[in-house]
Amino acid sequence: MLKREPAPYIGRFAPSPTGPLHFGSLVAAVASYLQARCHDGLWLLRIEDIDPPREQAGATDAILKALECYGFEWDGDVIFQSDSQPVHEEALQRLLERDLAYPCGCSRRDLADLPRGPLGVIYPGTCREGCDATETAIRLRTNNQPISFEDSLQGRQTQCLEGESGDFVIRRRDGLIAYQLAVVVDDELEGVTEIVRGIDIIDSTPRQIWLQRLLGYGTPGYVHIPVVTHPNGDKLSKLTGAPGIGLKDVAVTLVHALSVLQQKPPPKLHAESLSSIWHWATENWRLEAMQGLQAICHESP
Numbered sequence: 001m002l003k004r005e006p007a008p009y010i011g012r013f014a015p016s017p018t019g020p021l022h023f024g025s026l027v028a029a030v031a032s033y034l035q036a037r038c039h040d041g042l043w044l045l046r047i048e049d050i051d052p053p054r055e056q057a058g059a060t061d062a063i064l065k066a067l068e069c070y071g072f073e074w075d076g077d078v079i080f081q082s083d084s085q086p087v088h089e090e091a092l093q094r095l096l097e098r099d100l101a102y103p104c105g106c107s108r109r110d111l112a113d114l115p116r117g118p119l120g121v122i123y124p125g126t127c128r129e130g131c132d133a134t135e136t137a138i139r140l141r142t143n144n145q146p147i148s149f150e151d152s153l154q155g156r157q158t159q160c161l162e163g164e165s166g167d168f169v170i171r172r173r174d175g176l177i178a179y180q181l182a183v184v185v186d187d188e189l190e191g192v193t194e195i196v197r198g199i200d201i202i203d204s205t206p207r208q209i210w211l212q213r214l215l216g217y218g219t220p221g222y223v224h225i226p227v228v229t230h231p232n233g234d235k236l237s238k239l240t241g242a243p244g245i246g247l248k249d250v251a252v253t254l255v256h257a258l259s260v261l262q263q264k265p266p267p268k269l270h271a272e273s274l275s276s277i278w279h280w281a282t283e284n285w286r287l288e289a290m291q292g293l294q295a296i297c298h299e300s301p
């Protein structure tokens with residue numbers, strides 16, 4: 001009988017160079033890294049550098065340096081999302097040619113008074129039948145067939161896109177390819193089999209799955225890990241003043257990240273070398289320790 005090799009696991013970490021790596025992103029990086037290592041898989045590092053207005057000079061170098069300092073070992077070269085821009089454009093053209101997407105000339109002001117849902121403005125399809133504006137975004141057509149997926153930590157998720165987000169932007173008015181399209185194309189290009197990322201993006205996942213279906217791609221597995229918050233409940237992010245992670249005392253910070261991930265590291269683990277800490281973490285990784293958790297409050301060690 002023919003024995004089939006199991007499909008190789010390919011995971012990734014995909015920071016945007018909008019600032020240095022803060023503790024919340026470190027936690028996400030650790031989770032995706034351990035999940036890949038435990039599956040004897042590959043862990044790719046992709047810098048999502050296709051939104052120059054939001055980028056910060058030097059952020060890419062700072063992120064790479066921090067990841068190196070913490071002992072992450074990515075497979076292959078660092079991938080820059082900007083290198084796959086021609087493939088993003090190709091995907092966009094395919095959607096336009098098949099009339100699955102259309103130009104939208106609505107201005108920010110036109111959109112301001114529209115009803116909003118948890119995903120933001122619910123676009124009512126104003127330009128579906130055409131618009132004569134010269135400067136346009138491109139939106140993807142949606143319908144109300146429920147889109148569901150099984151998240152390994154958060155359980156079954158379902159959205160009906162037309163009612164919850166409406167037709168959504170895949171190329172912005174400023175000409176830049178929107179995150180939703182770029183991330184889907186890149187994960188397909190790189191053969192990513194499981195996406196481990198913060199729960200703050202879980203609401204985007206059905207839109208990404210819809211794009212995968214229209215482009216004829218497969219859908220990877222999804223793991224949305226709890227968001228790390230300040231003691232007051234605010235998400236740790238640049239906006240809430242989360243500083244870049246320090247490059248001193250990396251062992252202490254790494255062990256703290258493991259305890260935030262509910263891994264219960266032994267009390268003296270931070271006194272060990274980085275490679276022993278990673279060894280312990282890989283041997284003892286239990287994703288399911290975070291089952292159903294949506295937020296974890298963090299106080300600095």
Ligand SMILES: [Zn+2]
Nearest residue numbers: 104105106127
């Ligand atoms: Zn419009």
